[in-house]
Amino acid sequence: MDSNIVLKAQAIEKYFTDPEPFKVLDNVSFEILKGEFTSIVGKSGCGKSTLLYILSTMDTDYSGQLWIGGEDMKIKSEKELAAVRNEHIGFVFQFHYLLNEFSVLKNVILPGLKLQKLSPKDLEEKAMLHLKQLGIDSLAPKMAYKLSGGEKQRVAIARALINDPLIIMGDEPTGNLDHKNSEIVFDIFEQLSKEYGQSLLIVTHDDEFAARTGKTIIMEDGRIVQKN
Amino acid sequence: MKTGLIPDIAYALMTARLRQTLVAAAGVTFSITMFVALLGFMNGLNTLLDDLILNRSPHVRLYNDIKPSPVQPISMATAYKDDYHFISSVKPGAVRKELYNSGAILSALKADTRVAGVSPKVTAQVFYNIGPIDMTGVINGIDVENEQRLFFFANYVTSGRASDLEDVSNSVILGKGAADKMLANIGDIIQVTSITGDPLSLKVVGIFQSGIAELDKVQSYASIRTTQKILGKTNNYLTELQIKLHDMSTAPSVAKEYADLFRCDSEDIQTANAQFETGSSVRSLISYAVGITLLIVSGFGIYNILNMMIYEKMDTIAILKATGFSGSDVKLIFLVIALSIGFFGGLAGLIFGYILSLIIDNIPFVTAALPTIHTYPIDYNLKYYIIAAIFSLVTTYLAGYFPARKASKTDPVNIIRGK
Ligand SMILES: Nc1ncnc2c1ncn2[C@@H]1O[C@H](COP(=O)(O)OP(=O)(O)OP(=O)(O)O)[C@@H](O)[C@H]1O
Ligand SMILES: [Mg+2]
Numbered sequence: 060m061d062s063n064i065v066l067k068a069q070a071i072e073k074y075f076t077d078p079e080p081f082k083v084l085d086n087v088s089f090e091i092l093k094g095e096f097t098s099i100v101g102k103s104g105c106g107k108s109t110l111l112y113i114l115s116t117m118d119t120d121y122s123g124q125l126w127i128g129g130e131d132m133k134i135k136s137e138k139e140l141a142a143v144r145n146e147h148i149g150f151v152f153q154f155h156y157l158l159n160e161f162s163v164l165k166n167v168i169l170p171g172l173k174l175q176k177l178s179p180k181d182l183e184e185k186a187m188l189h190l191k192q193l194g195i196d197s198l199a200p201k202m203a204y205k206l207s208g209g210e211k212q213r214v215a216i217a218r219a220l221i222n223d224p225l226i227i228m229g230d231e232p233t234g235n236l237d238h239k240n241s242e243i244v245f246d247i248f249e250q251l252s253k254e255y256g257q258s259l260l261i262v263t264h265d266d267e268f269a270a271r272t273g274k275t276i277i278m279e280d281g282r283i284v285q286k287n
Numbered sequence: 288m289k290t291g292l293i294p295d296i297a298y299a300l301m302t303a304r305l306r307q308t309l310v311a312a313a314g315v316t317f318s319i320t321m322f323v324a325l326l327g328f329m330n331g332l333n334t335l336l337d338d339l340i341l342n343r344s345p346h347v348r349l350y351n352d353i354k355p356s357p358v359q360p361i362s363m364a365t366a367y368k369d370d371y372h373f374i375s376s377v378k379p380g381a382v383r384k385e386l387y388n389s390g391a392i393l394s395a396l397k398a399d400t401r402v403a404g405v406s407p408k409v410t411a412q413v414f415y416n417i418g419p420i421d422m423t424g425v426i427n428g429i430d431v432e433n434e435q436r437l438f439f440f441a442n443y444v445t446s447g448r449a450s451d452l453e454d455v456s457n458s459v460i461l462g463k464g465a466a467d468k469m470l471a472n473i474g475d476i477i478q479v480t481s482i483t484g485d486p487l488s489l490k491v492v493g494i495f496q497s498g499i500a501e502l503d504k505v506q507s508y509a510s511i512r513t514t515q516k517i518l519g520k521t522n523n524y525l526t527e528l529q530i531k532l533h534d535m536s537t538a539p540s541v542a543k544e545y546a547d548l549f550r551c552d553s554e555d556i557q558t559a560n561a562q563f564e565t566g567s568s569v570r571s572l573i574s575y576a577v578g579i580t581l582l583i584v585s586g587f588g589i590y591n592i593l594n595m596m597i598y599e600k601m602d603t604i605a606i607l608k609a610t611g612f613s614g615s616d617v618k619l620i621f622l623v624i625a626l627s628i629g630f631f632g633g634l635a636g637l638i639f640g641y642i643l644s645l646i647i648d649n650i651p652f653v654t655a656a657l658p659t660i661h662t663y664p665i666d667y668n669l670k671y672y673i674i675a676a677i678f679s680l681v682t683t684y685l686a687g688y689f690p691a692r693k694a695s696k697t698d699p700v701n702i703i704r705g706k
Contacts, residue, residue, distance in 0.1 A: 108704065117698075144610065158606055
């Protein structure tokens with residue numbers, strides 16, 4: 060497989076059986092190349108989040124093929140998938156999911172501590188660098204729950220970056236933010252993609268946002284109707 | 288490094304819910320405290336009651352019982368060898384209560400390495416002559432030094448000196464009940480008559496209290512020589528040898544062996560005191576049952592609190608899983624929480640249990656029946672502490688296991704989507 064391909068999905072299908080059986084995803088296939096900034100748009104309920112959970116390896120109940128970094132995800136165990144998420148995927152949620160029991164800095168380095176590639180000291184330095192880039196280095200020692208929504212989302216981005224993932228995925232990461240904060244987050248994504256060659260896959264409702272990304276996948280009723 | 292990360296997260300989760308965690312730990316502490324104190328107290332009492340009898344009982348007694356000969360003349364007659372013998376109303380012959388050849392037996396016993404000590408004894412049935420009334424009694428002629436070494440005789444002499452039995456000729460230590468009836472005090476002279484011998488005057492040198500009132504109404508103690516004098520016997524007359532062994536559990540087999548070897552009767556301590564063994568084990572069983580019930584109840588407390596914690600921490604679990612922690616990592620985090628509660632709660636329980644035992648140990652407990660006891664008895668056996676420690680860890684592990692498994696199985700997608 061082309062080493063430039065970061066993520067490849069092929070013929071992904073998924074059914075929900077509750078309350079009655081229906082097909083949420085139908086023959087979804089696409090690729091994401093290294094450094095590509097891709098957005099997914101579509102009407103509410105068309106299956107965007109469902110697709111993203113499959114791509115992020117958290118949902119394993121689907122048919123079709125999924126490769127991340129050239130590795131087949133279908134044959135991996137729960138533990139191995141956790142390791143893939145840890146090392147290769149950075150996830151940014153719509154709601155700012157931080158661990159309220161920990162400080163901002165600890166939240167950022169936790170996936171790194173799990174990975175154990177860098178020492179805690181190196182991780183802290185790296186985290187501070189990211190936080191500085193995101194303009195929130197002064198918040199590092201604060202407890203996570205004391206932050207504003209926009210600040211939390213930037214912390215989540217720093218956390219997603221800590222292990223240098225192959226791809227950052229976001230499920231409407233700006234959906235819960237005001238216009239100004241949305242701009243800040245978008246600018247950060249754009250910068251990551253352009254300057255650092257970071258691959259990104261972001262689900263959004265915001266057409267303006269989507270128009271500014273390198274590539275947009277449009278979904279309708281569980282199918283991809285347009286890629287450009 | 289990773290080994291530090293899991294406890295780190297567990298610690299953060301616990302401190303975030305400090306009050307609940309402390310309540311759970313307090314439950315464990317309480318039950319371990321009660322477990323340790325209860326068992327220590329119960330077994331202290333057990334030992335006390337057992338010692339009341341067992342300390343003073345020989346492991347093996349050798350004596351001559353009054354009983355008919357097991358071999359009747361007719362069975363020795365060869366003419367009727369194959370016939371069935373109907374014999375009724377057999378009476379014992381003119382047997383003596385004396386232990387035959389006691390000197391040789393004594394020296395044989397002294398050479399036996401299993402024997403910790405032997406105390407010879409002469410028992411005399413007597414009448415205490417109180418004015419016109421004769422009261423039946425028993426005078427035990429004892430070797431004071433051996434009796435003290437093996438059966439702690441002096442512990443039960445509440446006034447007077449035990450050694451005076453040997454030092455003062457024709458002296459007696461009266462049972463408390465007997466002394467009270469005779470209105471006799473130390474220094475008084477009393478009269479006794481044996482069934483076979485003549486009346487003899489004895490000087491009271493002490494009062495004896497065994498803790499068993501019935502016994503103290505009849506029993507008195509004198510030296511072997513004095514008792515032989517009461518009976519009008521020579522100084523090699525002994526009726527009983529009391530043996531203490533190094534290993535009490537071998538008593539039944541040793542008793543049987545000696546009975547065959549020395550051609551006398553024997554009785555072992557297990558047969559003589561079977562009811563005490565049963566009483567002790569039932570009491571221990573009850574205290575273990577109560578203690579373990581306490582622990583299980585506190586286990587349910589931990590189970591509840593962990594379940595609640597997991598319910599509250601669903602978001603945390605989802606984030607951990609989304610950022611690369613596996614189900615087993617999550618399970619480990621909650622098991623560490625459960626075991627920390629068990630460990631620290633249990634440790635505090637052991638300390639408090641020890642303190643509670645010390646307090647009970649200092650509560651005055653004075654009873655006429657137990658002259659040597661002044662406070663409640665406590666058994667500080669390390670065994671109870673070890674059992675309590677193991678149990679606190681096992682119950683908290685089990686209480687934590689099911690909630691932890693639930694946490695490890697939670698699907699992060701459901702939680703993230705649920706918002
Ligand atoms: N666990 C589930 N059981 C049954 N149906 C579900 C389940 N989760 C989602 N669905 C349904 O699947 C469809 C796709 O849901 P999904 O969340 O992927 O939509 P979406 O494109 O992300 O919508 P939105 O833009 O509103 O977030 C919806 O019709 C939804 O009702
Ligand atoms: Mg969605």
